[in-house]
Amino acid sequence: MSTQHALMVALTAEATTSTGFGETTGRIQLFPLGTFVARDGRPATIKGVTAKAWRLTExxxxxxxxxxxxxxxxxxxxYEHQTHHSETNGKPAPAAGWIAGLELTPAGVFASVEWTDRARALIRAKEYRFISPVFSYDKDTGAVLELVSVALTNHPALDGMQSAQAKTDLGGHPNMDKILAMLRKLLGLPDTADEAACTAALAALPQENLLALLKSKDDALTATQTALAAAKATPPDTSQYVSMATFTAVQSESAQLRAKVAELEGAQAVAALTTEIDAALKDGRLAASAKDWALGMAKSNPENLRAFLKAVPPIPALAGQQSAANGQPGDDAGLAALTADDKYVCDQLGITAEDYLKGKPKEGN
Structure with missing residues (x-):
């Protein structure tokens, strides 16, 4: 079989205006199944072509x-195959539309079309009524190989094709998405089915089947409405509900209880660590000024305080500050205890606590 290809303008289908929902929209027939020839005898009249007819099997x-x-x-x-003539005549080749999908049916290959507004208007005004594909084919067998382009024309090459239709204004309906979703569910179509697929399925459905389908959906809707009305008429079981005031009061009481529990837990933690804090104040691990901090830590983070008290070494200069602060003699009865600031000054000056205290002014002087 020869693999040589040739481009050929062929098949034409009448493009009519769709005026109501339910008709096929944005859909054209490109090829019929079987063998076919153009009205002028092609492809048999084309030089170098052996095939007497074009062929399109499944x-x-x-x-x-x-x-x-x-x-x-x-x-x-x-328009008028201008895409292929533009280089020779220098004229622009605007698009009338775009092929959005191809589908094989018992009647042949159909295309879903996205028409431009201008093309749609021309088709409705019947200024353009036919389409004509450009395709490659095998010169020996006539088998159609590839779709190259399609044109709007008023000179069809083939009679007997099913009519194609321009896209209607239905696509601009504000509830179009909802309508399509209902149609897909009604017709058992996949979620990817577009407007053309939905309307094609409706057109292919026998009228009696469509009426039966609509009746079954209407019966289901009626049953649903009846059930909702009955549920609305039945008073709720008050034993299963509480008032908003009661609910709010319970929430408030619960929050108060949680706060009380947290307070008690904090008090217990402080009580458990009081002995350790007192010991740390006595042996110099804590300065007297750090007592409030230690009590706060005992309440908020007792484990960290315990770890701190175990890790910090005693500072002899701080030992006994708590006893002295309470008006009782400390471990060093002959000398006033150094404060944390005094200890810092001693360390910086390199003097002993005794020398520092001797030179420090007495209170009231």
Whole structure:
């Protein structure tokens, strides 16, 4: 089989205006399944082409869709194939729309379309009514290989295609997302189904099946509304609830109890450490000025205080400050106990406590 490709403008489908919800929107038929030829005899009339007709089997269609899915750049829909004529005539080639998806159905390959506002208006005004794909194909077998582009045109190449339709204003409905979500659930479609897929599924559903489906949903809604009304009419069981005032009072009482427990626990911690604090004041591990700090630590962090008292060495110069502060003679009865500031001055001057006290002014002098 030859692998030579040729680009060919072919298949055309009439583009009509959709005026109501439920019709297929933004959807065009690109190719039918089977074999087909253009009205002018192509591809048999093309020089160098052996195939007498184009061919699209299910396998061909699946390969075509796979190739399209591998493209990163979307396939353009232009006007009169201007994309391919722009280099020669120098005219711009604006897009009329973009191919958003391809789907294989028993009727052939269809495309979901994102029309531009201008193209949509032209289609509704019937200034453009047909589409024409550009595709590559095998010259020997006629098998369709790849979709290259699509054009809006008024000169179709093929008769008998299903009509395509421009996207309606439904996409601008303020509740469109909710409508699509309900339709997906109603029709059993996946969450990824877009507007075109939903409307296509509705169009394919026989009328009697659609009416039965709507009736079943309506019955379910009625049953739900009845159940809600019954629940609303039934008074609540007051034994299962308390008033907000009672709830607030319980919360306040609980907070007070927690605060009282914390206070008692702190008092217990202080009482348990009082003996150790007194011993530390007596042997010089704590200065008298640090007593309040130690009592606070006993309440807030007793374990850290215990660790501190075990680690800090006794300072003889501080020994007995607590007894002296209480008006009782300390261990060194002949000399007044040094304060922490006095001890710091002695250390800085390099003198003994006795020399320092001899030179220190007496209180009241």
């Amino acid at each position: 396998e061909d269609a699946q390969a075509l869709i796979k190739r399209w899915g591998q493209q990163k750049t979307p396939v353009v829909i232009d």
